[in-house]
Amino acid sequence: METNAKIIIVGAGISGLATALALHRLGIKSLVLESSDKLRAAGIAFTTWTNAWRSLDALGIGQSLRQQHELLLGINTFSTVTGNLTSYVSFTTKGKHGDHEVRCVKRKVLLEALAKELPNGTIRYSSKVVSIQDSDFLKLVHLSDGSVLKAKVLIGCDGVNSVVAKSLGFKKPSLIGRSAIRGCAYYNQGHGFEPKFQLFVGNGVRYGIIPCDNSAVYWFFTWYPSSQEYKMVEGADQLKLKQFVLSKLGKVSDQIQGVIEDTGVEEIVYSPLGYRPPLQILTGDIYKDNVCVAGDACHPMTPDLGQGGCSALEDGVILAKCLANAFLEKSDHPTKGSSENEDDNVKIRSSLNDYAKKRRWRAFDLISTGYMLGFLQECNWFGMQFLREKVLSAFLAGFFLSKADVNPTELMLTA
Numbered sequence: 001m002e003t004n005a006k007i008i009i010v011g012a013g014i015s016g017l018a019t020a021l022a023l024h025r026l027g028i029k030s031l032v033l034e035s036s037d038k039l040r041a042a043g044i045a046f047t048t049w050t051n052a053w054r055s056l057d058a059l060g061i062g063q064s065l066r067q068q069h070e071l072l073l074g075i076n077t078f079s080t081v082t083g084n085l086t087s088y089v090s091f092t093t094k095g096k097h098g099d100h101e102v103r104c105v106k107r108k109v110l111l112e113a114l115a116k117e118l119p120n121g122t123i124r125y126s127s128k129v130v131s132i133q134d135s136d137f138l139k140l141v142h143l144s145d146g147s148v149l150k151a152k153v154l155i156g157c158d159g160v161n162s163v164v165a166k167s168l169g170f171k172k173p174s175l176i177g178r179s180a181i182r183g184c185a186y187y188n189q190g191h192g193f194e195p196k197f198q199l200f201v202g203n204g205v206r207y208g209i210i211p212c213d214n215s216a217v218y219w220f221f222t223w224y225p226s227s228q229e230y231k232m233v234e235g236a237d238q239l240k241l242k243q244f245v246l247s248k249l250g251k252v253s254d255q256i257q258g259v260i261e262d263t264g265v266e267e268i269v270y271s272p273l274g275y276r277p278p279l280q281i282l283t284g285d286i287y288k289d290n291v292c293v294a295g296d297a298c299h300p301m302t303p304d305l306g307q308g309g310c311s312a313l314e315d316g317v318i319l320a321k322c323l324a325n326a327f328l329e330k331s332d333h334p335t336k337g338s339s340e341n342e343d344d345n346v347k348i349r350s351s352l353n354d355y356a357k358k359r360r361w362r363a364f365d366l367i368s369t370g371y372m373l374g375f376l377q378e379c380n381w382f383g384m385q386f387l388r389e390k391v392l393s394a395f396l397a398g399f400f401l402s403k404a405d406v407n408p409t410e411l412m413l414t415a
């Protein structure tokens with residue numbers, strides 16, 4: 001069976017849904033193909049920085065998400081070696097482009113908010129894309145159930161193991177030997193934490209405790225596992241992962257330790273960490289003809305800056321704006337003798353080229369800065385511990401704000 005859609009988006013994660021909603025806000029229809037039979041909110045929650053809130057406002061869902069997630073006032077960094085506070089960076093300061101805004105958002109709530117705003121039938125579940133084929137100016141998208149869809153534009157938002165990125169010539173993201181364990185504890189009577197991001201660094205580990213709202217406290221833990229630890233955590237059940245994290249916390253208060261202890265094992269997730277080497281972003285094809293990639297499919301990065309999901313929201317808004325130029329502008333001077341498909345293809349390629357130009361350096365910057373931040377924070381060399389605790393702590397935490405300070409006019413949804 002063959003179906004036609006002008007724009008096909010592969011993947012209903014943050015990036016796919018943000019792109020579909022941004023297109024919808026500009027009056028452009030799309031079809032989102034999702035391999036799962038429902039929205040997949042893997043990873044529980046994530047920190048959303050100023051750039052994400054500017055994008056969410058452009059998408060028209062900022063206000064409802066604000067009501068459900070607490071505003072964070074700043075970031076405390078502690079040493080897990082001494083237990084001391086090494087820096088405090090306030091989030092209530094102004095950036096170059098206005099006020100900062102930081103919250104920890106539950107992934108399920110975000111995905112549902114994005115999906116709810118889309119017209120019925122935009123998301124097609126249980127639709128796994130297995131291959132992509134050229135057909136003149138169109139792409140044929142083959143699904144695992146044997147059906148084939150035709151697209152004028154194909155957008156890969158299919159995450160780190162993207163089929164679309166592979167079709168553009170990208171290799172799989174490189175594993176960097178680091179791992180993450182995440183979880184969330186729920187307190188029906190209130191958790192009693194201040195609305196602050198608490199970051200703990202030292203002894204080769206890095207972890208954070210962040211309240212999402214009155215009851216939910218999200219946490220993450222990243223480190224370079226030794227080969228023995230790697231073997232253990234890879235096959236470990238969630239209870240073992242929790243015990244492992246508890247054994248690695250270092251000097252912290254009972255309240256912090258309590259968050260890990262209070263986390264239900266079903267809430268615990270393990271992930272090996274990878275990234276796209278930044279040079280591949282500069283030299284590879286973020287787009288080719290009428291195909292492009294966004295979100296993790298384009299720029300998988302380590303989670304140290306907390307920008308993977310935030311920049312996926314940015315991608316969606318900027319990509320939709322670029323595509324609107326192709327789909328909403330009527331050509332005054334169609335090329336003589338060329339078909340409608342041919343004319344459309346020229347405009348689509350030009351708008352995707354524009355998108356790639358706007359995103360390439362941004363992705364390069366976020367991947368490189370995140371990698372550097374993770375390296376410096378997890379480095380276990382004594383000299384580095386000294387520098388980190390005495391000199392660099394506030395400087396490193398400052399990257400969270402500076403990299404999120406995107407000019408709001410770049411994220412306004414006008415064609």
Ligand SMILES: Cc1cc2nc3c(=O)[nH]c(=O)nc-3n(C[C@H](O)[C@H](O)[C@H](O)COP(=O)(O)OP(=O)(O)OC[C@H]3O[C@@H](n4cnc5c(N)ncnc54)[C@H](O)[C@@H]3O)c2cc1C
Pocket residue numbers: 010011012013014015016033034035036040043045046047048127128129130157158159160161162163180181182220271294295296297303305306307308309310311312
């Ligand atoms: C430990 C950790 C902590 C993080 N913390 C943060 C943070 O604090 N802040 C932040 O902004 N980011 C954070 N991130 C990064 C963030 O999670 C990702 O960047 C974000 O989820 C990427 O969204 P996406 O939509 O591009 O990809 P995904 O969320 O992976 O979505 C891809 C979707 O595509 C679907 N799919 C895949 N293949 C196919 C196919 N062949 N056919 C159809 N559908 C398909 C999948 O089912 C999925 O629904 C963190 C990541 C990790 C690992």
